[in-house]
Amino acid sequence: MIQQLVMYEEELQQINRVCEVLQKDSNARAVLVIDKNGQAIAQAGDVQELDVTSLSSLTAGNVAATGGIAQLLAEKEFAGQFHEGEKTNVHISIVGARVILVVLFDERSSLGLVRLRVRKAAAELTTTLEVMVKKSQSGSQPSVFSEITDDDIDNLFND
């Protein structure tokens, strides 16, 4: 019943690489890749000061709400959003209908440049995501869960 999204080393490295290139090429402060359900997947740039977990959950909530508005207006979805702040701007786009690509940037960059670079990064991410989803669904990879015992689960709650 529960669907799983499984991330393996190879795809994560590819996603990280796309994030790093995008962050450099767009002169952005930081780049985040977030699952539509609010889980942080990858990040690049100046993220030490950021609360990535909270940002991921709120961004996913925001995208979900915007998607809800789109449906009410008989739109498929709004593919992108832009929030303009005094110092930091946020560019949010949906990639491959599955993940959210967030670019945080300041006056060292511009919306035009970010948009341009995001387009290229989104195409690369889409390819990686397709592979990842196929792997998740095929279940061909060994699962850590098949070895988990009732005791393992109980032990989590013993403290």
Place this chain on the structure above:
Amino acid sequence: MSFINYSSREINCKIVYYGPGLCGKTTNLQYIYNKTNPEAKGKMISLATETERTLFFDFLPLSLGEIRGFKTRFHLYTVPGQVFYDASRKLILKGVDGVVYVGDSQMERMEANIESLENLRSNLQEQGYDLDKLPYVVQYNKRDLPNAISMAELEEALNPTKVPSFEAVAPKGVGVFDTLKAVAKLVLTELRKGG
């Protein structure tokens, strides 16, 4: 939808607290937040109105420890209970791995309880889920109030499928962690089945 990251060795799951307005969903999360070690929790986010009614959701990220070298992280969400926020409730159910239904034990809230439970079932269906197949537990909150009705009556009205259920007084923490542990266990057990 659980998210398993083999690279960072993490398991991420989403649990949603559902129930009628003012039943104590946010109070559950606040108690968990207050009683959890700082290193095991992230920031609690409440998107609420000025009168502290949940507007969109509350969010609390929680680490429960490791299973076979994998960190288990649970993302706890509440929905806004008020009837007219139904569109928001549907959004929050997306990707859910486990559900806690929080019922209000007061006699005068029984109608709201039943309505909310039916709403949960139909909103899940809309997203392609079947409540009977999801990890799911029930909590009867506000057991300390004088107008609380009997457990037998609550069980009959709100728990026909006899899933694990717990009595609670959320502000004092009674039943709060028992409920969380029960649903977390069910989620992990379900993951193992699927794995």
